[in-house]
Amino acid sequence: MRRDRKAQGLVPVPEWVGDAWTIAAPLGLLYLVTALASGVSSSARVDLGYMLVNLVIVVGLSIFVSNSGVLSFGHLAFVAIGAWTMSLLTIPVNMKDSIMPALLPVLRDASLPPLVAVLVAAVVGGVVALLAGAALMRLHGLEAGIATFALLMLVVQVLTYSTALGPRSGQSMVGIPQSLDLQSMLVIALLMVVVAWFYSRSRSARLLRASRDDITAAPASGIHVTKHRIIAFAISGAVAAVGGALWAQTNRVVQASQFNLDFTFTTIAMLVIGGMFSLWGAVVGVIVVSVLNHVLGLLESGLQLGGVIVSLPSGSRLIIVGLVLIVVLILRPGGLTGGREARWPLRPKLALGLSRNS
Amino acid sequence: MTSFLQALIDATSAGAVYALAALGIGLVFGVLRLANFAYGEIITASAYTLIIVWPMNPVLAVLGAAVVGVAVALAMNYAVFSWLRSQSAATLLIASFGLSILLQRIYEGIFGANVLSASVASGLSTSVNLGGVRLNLLSVVTIVLAAMLLVGVQLFLTRTSIGLQVQAASADFRIARLLGVRSGLVIAVTFAISGFIAAAVAFVLTVQSGTVGPSFGVQPTLFGLIGAVIGGLRNLRGAVVGGFVVGVALSLLTSWLPPEINPFRTAFVYLLVIAVLVLRPNGLFSAGAGKVRT
Amino acid sequence: MPDTPVNGETPQNAASASARPEPILDVQNLSVAYGGVTAVAGVSFHVGPGELVGVIGPNGAGKSSTLLALAGAVRGKADRLTFEGTSLLGRKPEQIARSGFALVPEGHHIFGALSVSDNLRLGEVARRDRAGLATTREWVLELFPILREFLGRPAGLLSGGQQQQLAIARALLSEPRLLVLDEPSLGLSPTAIDTVFEAIAAVQQAGTAVLLVEQRAQQTVAAAARTHVLGEGRITMTLGPADATDAELLAKAYLGS
Ligand SMILES: Nc1ncnc2c1ncn2[C@@H]1O[C@H](COP(=O)(O)OP(=O)(O)OP(=O)(O)O)[C@@H](O)[C@H]1O
Numbered sequence: 001m002r003r004d005r006k007a008q009g010l011v012p013v014p015e016w017v018g019d020a021w022t023i024a025a026p027l028g029l030l031y032l033v034t035a036l037a038s039g040v041s042s043s044a045r046v047d048l049g050y051m052l053v054n055l056v057i058v059v060g061l062s063i064f065v066s067n068s069g070v071l072s073f074g075h076l077a078f079v080a081i082g083a084w085t086m087s088l089l090t091i092p093v094n095m096k097d098s099i100m101p102a103l104l105p106v107l108r109d110a111s112l113p114p115l116v117a118v119l120v121a122a123v124v125g126g127v128v129a130l131l132a133g134a135a136l137m138r139l140h141g142l143e144a145g146i147a148t149f150a151l152l153m154l155v156v157q158v159l160t161y162s163t164a165l166g167p168r169s170g171q172s173m174v175g176i177p178q179s180l181d182l183q184s185m186l187v188i189a190l191l192m193v194v195v196a197w198f199y200s201r202s203r204s205a206r207l208l209r210a211s212r213d214d215i216t217a218a219p220a221s222g223i224h225v226t227k228h229r230i231i232a233f234a235i236s237g238a239v240a241a242v243g244g245a246l247w248a249q250t251n252r253v254v255q256a257s258q259f260n261l262d263f264t265f266t267t268i269a270m271l272v273i274g275g276m277f278s279l280w281g282a283v284v285g286v287i288v289v290s291v292l293n294h295v296l297g298l299l300e301s302g303l304q305l306g307g308v309i310v311s312l313p314s315g316s317r318l319i320i321v322g323l324v325l326i327v328v329l330i331l332r333p334g335g336l337t338g339g340r341e342a343r344w345p346l347r348p349k350l351a352l353g354l355s356r357n358s
Numbered sequence: 359m360t361s362f363l364q365a366l367i368d369a370t371s372a373g374a375v376y377a378l379a380a381l382g383i384g385l386v387f388g389v390l391r392l393a394n395f396a397y398g399e400i401i402t403a404s405a406y407t408l409i410i411v412w413p414m415n416p417v418l419a420v421l422g423a424a425v426v427g428v429a430v431a432l433a434m435n436y437a438v439f440s441w442l443r444s445q446s447a448a449t450l451l452i453a454s455f456g457l458s459i460l461l462q463r464i465y466e467g468i469f470g471a472n473v474l475s476a477s478v479a480s481g482l483s484t485s486v487n488l489g490g491v492r493l494n495l496l497s498v499v500t501i502v503l504a505a506m507l508l509v510g511v512q513l514f515l516t517r518t519s520i521g522l523q524v525q526a527a528s529a530d531f532r533i534a535r536l537l538g539v540r541s542g543l544v545i546a547v548t549f550a551i552s553g554f555i556a557a558a559v560a561f562v563l564t565v566q567s568g569t570v571g572p573s574f575g576v577q578p579t580l581f582g583l584i585g586a587v588i589g590g591l592r593n594l595r596g597a598v599v600g601g602f603v604v605g606v607a608l609s610l611l612t613s614w615l616p617p618e619i620n621p622f623r624t625a626f627v628y629l630l631v632i633a634v635l636v637l638r639p640n641g642l643f644s645a646g647a648g649k650v651r652t
Numbered sequence: 653m654p655d656t657p658v659n660g661e662t663p664q665n666a667a668s669a670s671a672r673p674e675p676i677l678d679v680q681n682l683s684v685a686y687g688g689v690t691a692v693a694g695v696s697f698h699v700g701p702g703e704l705v706g707v708i709g710p711n712g713a714g715k716s717s718t719l720l721a722l723a724g725a726v727r728g729k730a731d732r733l734t735f736e737g738t739s740l741l742g743r744k745p746e747q748i749a750r751s752g753f754a755l756v757p758e759g760h761h762i763f764g765a766l767s768v769s770d771n772l773r774l775g776e777v778a779r780r781d782r783a784g785l786a787t788t789r790e791w792v793l794e795l796f797p798i799l800r801e802f803l804g805r806p807a808g809l810l811s812g813g814q815q816q817q818l819a820i821a822r823a824l825l826s827e828p829r830l831l832v833l834d835e836p837s838l839g840l841s842p843t844a845i846d847t848v849f850e851a852i853a854a855v856q857q858a859g860t861a862v863l864l865v866e867q868r869a870q871q872t873v874a875a876a877a878r879t880h881v882l883g884e885g886r887i888t889m890t891l892g893p894a895d896a897t898d899a900e901l902l903a904k905a906y907l908g909s
């Protein structure tokens with residue numbers, strides 16, 4: 001960064017370079033981390049799978065949060081819906097019969113190839129988000145946070161207890177085939193980043209961001225903001241549902257109670273640590289927290305460091321992520337990226353076009 | 359008829375618990391614009407104290423629970439929230455969410471993931487016969503305790519100078535400071551009271567269940583917070599009534615829903631919450647309060 | 653635009669004049685910036701004990717910013733900023749309020765949900781001690797008799813002029829040695845303005861120094877020992893009571909010469 005000053009004398013870089021950088025940087029970083037991590041160890045590859053899943057979920061969350069400025073504590077609802085859709089569409093019929101005897105006939109007989117199932121998950125998540133958004137998007141601030149959280153709890157309760165949609169309460173859906181390898185997961189994750197980027201450049205997203213800074217004045221800004229918020233919510237719900245679908249086939253055991261506060265916290269922490277108000281922040285946050293998680297996981301299971309075995313008590317992961325979150329909020333409330341999009345490293349002033357919207 | 363009355367008393371007592379939680383959360387929100395998600399972990403700390411100390415010495419346990427509640431609340435303030443005073447309400451909420459998860463894991467590390475049990479004030483778990491109606495003694499005690507705390511807080515806010523300063527700070531912190539209201543003191547006092555109320559909530563809940571685990575306080579905090587928001591967090595009375603309504607609704611749905619759909623009672627409560635928020639975005643009782651605020 | 657004073661005291665004169673008694677408030681080269689925007693750009697003035705000093709100037713001139721910086725509510729920079737000899741720089745608003753400095757900010761910021769008497773009680777928070785409290789209360793209620801009638805009412809139900817009186821009364825209950833008022837006549841009817849100005853005169857009579865920011869130029873210049881004209885964050889002129897009748901000069905003061 002310090003070299004920026006020296007670079008000032010260079011021939012100006014055209015604006016499109018800065019613009020393109022805001023998408024190239026997250027894609028490149030994600031690709032690089034995946035390529036590097038997949039060669040480290042088999043446990044790293046497992047965590048890498050979860051990282052890509054979380055990336056899709058957090059990018060989904062950020063599509064709504066970063067553009068609208070409204071907090072959502074409920075995006076796991078769409079993750080759960082995505083996971084459910086994926087599971088119901090890919091678990092073999094005979095297994096469904098044994099773990100979910102009361103399943104609706106349509107759902108029992110439905111079976112689709114994994115990629116199509118992911119697509120269907122996106123559609124279901126998007127439609128539910130659209131409907132929920134139509135009801136909730138007039139709210140702002142704390143009320144919006146609580147309402148989205150209530151939505152999550154509602155979805156979780158229904159999925160827990162409704163035997164027409166899944167197993168009996170307390171039981172899990174198992175037998176989900178792991179049909180997407182790391183490669184295809186990476187492609188899907190990169191694709192979702194591209195979706196988020198294109199959305200953020202749309203007129204609708206720009207209008208939404210213009211309203212972002214004065215959330216408190218939202219009631220006065222009227223119907224337009226609500227409309228664009230609903231659009232953002234629907235797209236973000238669809239992407240989060242894709243994350244849920246990937247999660248189902250990565251975790252391969254799905255239960256409603258998994259979509260709990262700890263999971264909610266992890267996704268929000270990733271977004272906030274990276275920087276709530278940009279796509280770059282979402283990507284950086286997921287990668288940083290995932291790497292941290294991986295290292296802490298190694299430490300929890302005892303890591304040999306130059307003759308001594310370092311080991312952390314289990315459960316320290318969330319303690320440390322929580323601490324990191326609080327420290328970041330105190331020292332750098334905009335997150336590690338300061339809420340900006342990735343900046344072209346050579347001529348910072350020209351790379352600002354997308355991120356500074358107000 | 360008598361079972362109806364019983365159900366009503368039980369519902370009132372459930373409402374009273376969440377009303378207290380909403381009061382504790384609402385007080386702090388008033389001065390700091392902090393919807394303290396980690397309030398539950400204050401409750402949990404007091405509950406651990408009660409469960410562990412009660413078998414040795416009940417009096418010490420009650421005193422200890424109160425002291426621990428106040429101490430944990432103050433520690434939260436000084437360790438975390440005092441560094442975030444200039445931040446937005448959203449940032450404060452996220453920080454408290456992080457603090458909540460962090461503390462739950464710390465409790466798990468100290469006390470284990472399993473619940474600890476002890477029968478606390480088992481004398482309260484009996485029924486009393488009042489004019490032919492059998493009443494759960496704990497319900498009655500809960501209602502009385504909640505009423506006393508509500509009146510106590512009301513008296514504190516209106517009758518004492520520092521209480522008046524808390525009210526002023528809640529209405530407009532900047533102006534209050536220009537009048538000489540000490541921000542640090544007012545915030546600390548508010549946290550301390552909210553911690554004391556958390557200890558009372560812990561007392562009632564531990565008598566009820568006799569157990570405590572790392573996430574003991576999450577449920578009452580969630581419902582208290584939800585109640586406070588639907589009642590209108592900007593208005594303490596609304597918040598308390600909101601908490602009460604949520605508790606009553608939860609309790610009545612539990613006793614009245616037919617068994618086939620009883621598992622969905624929580625879902626109904628959340629549906630109700632969404633409906634209230636959509637229909638009355640500024641809280642159930644916002645209209646009356648708005649008139650006199652400038 | 654040169655910012656040499658057009659009339660009245662020059663800053664040098666002001667400094668030598670303060671060789672008499674120590675000024676109660678001494679401001680030298682105060683500036684305030686919000687982010688990159690400079691609102692006050694090097695303002696110097698003083699208020700002597702028991703003196704009434706006025707500040708006038710167009711909207712956005714930096715009057716409120718100056719007062720808020722004095723009161724510690726916004727951060728300012730200055731070569732010297734002392735109240736009764738001790739520096740105000742870096743102190744919290746509540747510390748400043750408790751040291752005998754009372755600011756009535758722009759707009760009547762009373763606590764609408766609280767009763768009038770509770771609002772008044774909040775004014776007493778900044779007092780050093782409770783000795784003489786009863787006398788102060790009595791004096792304040794005599795100054796604003798209308799408040800006595802409404803003691804039990806929610807302050808939010810008072811009229812705008814009554815709320816402004818309440819805000820001043822509240823500030824006086826801390827028994828300040830310097831009362832700072834930011835546009836107390838804002839939005840008031842002519843009779844209400846007269847009440848406010850009479851009250852200010854009475855306060856000064858009682859020995860309290862007053863720093864008065866106003867838009868009512870003529871009335872302010874007439875009442876104040878000195879009135880500084882603020883424009884774009886600087887003092888452009890300083891007027892004396894004699895200038896109050898010079899309509900042309902007052903107009904010029906506002907147009908920034
Ligand atoms: N909180 C703030 N943030 C950013 N800029 C501000 C803030 N407060 C004031 N300003 C700016 O500082 C300048 C001075 O404002 P100030 O309120 O001090 O003026 P004033 O002389 O009191 O005006 P008025 O007569 O309208 O009250 C204005 O340009 C204003 O826009």
Ligand SMILES: [Mg+2]
Nearest residue numbers: 715716717758
């Ligand atoms: Mg002003």
